Amino acid sequence: MEMPAPNQAILGLKDRLVARLQTVLPADAVIHDQAETRAYECDALTAYKCPPLCAVLPSSTQEVSDVLRICHEMGVPVVPRGAGTSLAGGALPTADSVILGVARMTEVLETNYDDRFVRVQTGRTNLSVTGAVEADGFFYAPDPSSQLACAIAGNIAMNSGGAHCLKYGVTTNNLLGVTMVMMDGTVVELGGAHMDAGGLDLLGLICGSEGQLGVVTEATLRILPKPEGARPVLMGYDSNEVAGQVVSDIIKAGVLPVAIEFMDRPCIRATEAFAKAGYPDCEALLIVEVEGSDAEIDEQLGLITQIARRHNPVELRESTSAEESARIWLGRKSAFGAMGQINDYMCLDGTIPVSQLPFVLRRIGEMSKEYGLDVGNVFHAGDGNMHPLILFDANKPGDLEKCEAFGADILRLCVEVGGCLTGEHGVGIEKRDLMVDQFAPDDLDIQMAVKDVFDPQWLLNPAKVFPLDASAKRRAA
Numbered sequence: 001m002e003m004p005a006p007n008q009a010i011l012g013l014k015d016r017l018v019a020r021l022q023t024v025l026p027a028d029a030v031i032h033d034q035a036e037t038r039a040y041e042c043d044a045l046t047a048y049k050c051p052p053l054c055a056v057l058p059s060s061t062q063e064v065s066d067v068l069r070i071c072h073e074m075g076v077p078v079v080p081r082g083a084g085t086s087l088a089g090g091a092l093p094t095a096d097s098v099i100l101g102v103a104r105m106t107e108v109l110e111t112n113y114d115d116r117f118v119r120v121q122t123g124r125t126n127l128s129v130t131g132a133v134e135a136d137g138f139f140y141a142p143d144p145s146s147q148l149a150c151a152i153a154g155n156i157a158m159n160s161g162g163a164h165c166l167k168y169g170v171t172t173n174n175l176l177g178v179t180m181v182m183m184d185g186t187v188v189e190l191g192g193a194h195m196d197a198g199g200l201d202l203l204g205l206i207c208g209s210e211g212q213l214g215v216v217t218e219a220t221l222r223i224l225p226k227p228e229g230a231r232p233v234l235m236g237y238d239s240n241e242v243a244g245q246v247v248s249d250i251i252k253a254g255v256l257p258v259a260i261e262f263m264d265r266p267c268i269r270a271t272e273a274f275a276k277a278g279y280p281d282c283e284a285l286l287i288v289e290v291e292g293s294d295a296e297i298d299e300q301l302g303l304i305t306q307i308a309r310r311h312n313p314v315e316l317r318e319s320t321s322a323e324e325s326a327r328i329w330l331g332r333k334s335a336f337g338a339m340g341q342i343n344d345y346m347c348l349d350g351t352i353p354v355s356q357l358p359f360v361l362r363r364i365g366e367m368s369k370e371y372g373l374d375v376g377n378v379f380h381a382g383d384g385n386m387h388p389l390i391l392f393d394a395n396k397p398g399d400l401e402k403c404e405a406f407g408a409d410i411l412r413l414c415v416e417v418g419g420c421l422t423g424e425h426g427v428g429i430e431k432r433d434l435m436v437d438q439f440a441p442d443d444l445d446i447q448m449a450v451k452d453v454f455d456p457q458w459l460l461n462p463a464k465v466f467p468l469d470a471s472a473k474r475r476a477a
């Protein structure tokens with residue numbers, strides 16, 4: 001879906017803007033050729049596309065500050081961008097905006113094992129943060145499936161999670177401090193090198209703010225010693241509801257696995273055809289992993305498999321070797337790619353109370369029949385973070401719209417059962433108009449008043465997060 005093209009006045013502005021940006025950045029860091037700006041026209045929500053006015057690739061906080069000051073003076077909107085893997089259209093440009101990408105900001109600035117933190121420029125990829133410390137026995141815990149590509153910048157903006165966040169928490173639980181540049185170019189430091197800074201929790205506000213409040217250029221991240229060992233167990237069930245009940249029972253029993261992942265039959269089938277991980281032919285599959293010493297692992301898995309057996313699994317396979325563990329995870333890690341081999345898909349992200357899993361999975365199945373679109377479920381079940389993948393054909397007229405309506409109904413269902421619109425992918429453009437299903441007008445007003453404080457002209461990451469009509473009124477006020 002192409003977004004509106006820029007008007008003449010904006011195109012006239014472009015030359016002056018580019019000329020000014022070139023005074024503060026090297027020539028190759030200002031991308032203004034129309035063909036080259038196409039590289040930034042979308043993120044991983046590829047159904048929406050719009051080339052920006054231009055893109056800039058600064059290398060330091062000072063350069064980011066210079067860029068923002070210029071854009072602020074000229075009244076030009078800025079869309080911060082990490083690696084562009086957002087599934088919510090969070091980094092989608094508008095035609096009158098500058099993309100500010102942090103891809104060249106990848107340095108490790110400080111490593112401190114005594115106080116267990118690492119300070120990095122935010123263009124660094126998630127996985128390479130662990131890469132920088134793993135030889136010394138440490139790791140960075142949040143592990144989005146996109147971790148090979150996605151940047152810490154986007155992780156902070158979306159408060160990203162991953163399979164192992166059940167135990168270690170999401171980005172906000174592992175973020176100690178940031179350097180952030182405000183829209184007018186002012187540089188601020190929030191938090192520090194330890195948990196809990198004094199005063200208002202502004203760091204908590206920034207984490208998950210989707211590029212609405214400032215551009216984060218540096219981050220101090222908590223690192224943890226690697227666990228002694230980890231072992232997954234694979235469980236197969238003949239119904240989604242039963243598998244959902246097993247998840248609920250494990251959580252209720254008070255065990256804390258490091259991950260509980262869920263896949264339903266469409267995902268199991270696609271994955272087997274794609275990755276051949278040796279999964280059983282069943283309706284629903286769970287991968288539950290625990291960590292610790294051998295004795296701790298044995299004790300936790302003993303309890304977990306006891307719960308699993310009570311629900312008559314069609315398969316219960318505890319890993320006995322590193323190779324088997326890798327094979328168990330292989331299918332789960334290939335699931336998104338495998339589904340993409342079948343058809344176009346829209347990946348949703350909503351969170352529900354774990355006890356509602358059986359009901360919500362059943363309702364999604366019913367809605368799939370009502371809409372006539374197939375859906376596969378693969379998600380972080382332990383924390384109730386669902387990722388229904390709705391299959392559609394982008395070339396079939398009306399299919400995308402039908403898929404969007406189906407997706408909206410699923411997300412409304414998440415809210416109805418006491419959950420929320422997003423677990424880890426953010427609101428972006430994808431869910432901005434559903435915010436009214438979660439928040440009353442007064443709640444939204446308060447959230448927009450926060451944006452007013454940080455970005456009074458509403459120049460940062462326009463047309464995201466807030467319903468379009470509400471944010472337009474706010475800007476005009």
Ligand SMILES: Cc1cc2nc3c(=O)[nH]c(=O)nc-3n(C[C@H](O)[C@H](O)[C@H](O)COP(=O)(O)OP(=O)(O)OC[C@H]3O[C@@H](n4cnc5c(N)ncnc54)[C@H](O)[C@@H]3O)c2cc1C
Nearest residue numbers: 082083084085086090145151154155157160161211216424
């Ligand atoms: C195959 C696949 C699997 C995924 N799996 C997961 C998963 O398991 N868990 C999960 O949480 N997400 C997942 N995602 C979604 C995505 O990877 C995350 O949202 C990720 O954090 C985005 O990072 P990014 O660097 O690509 O950010 P971008 O896509 O570039 O941007 C995301 C948001 O961050 C803002 N932003 C970017 N840089 C800055 C900055 N410097 N300052 C302020 N705001 C900024 C942007 O404006 C935008 O709103 C997945 C995506 C894909 C494609």
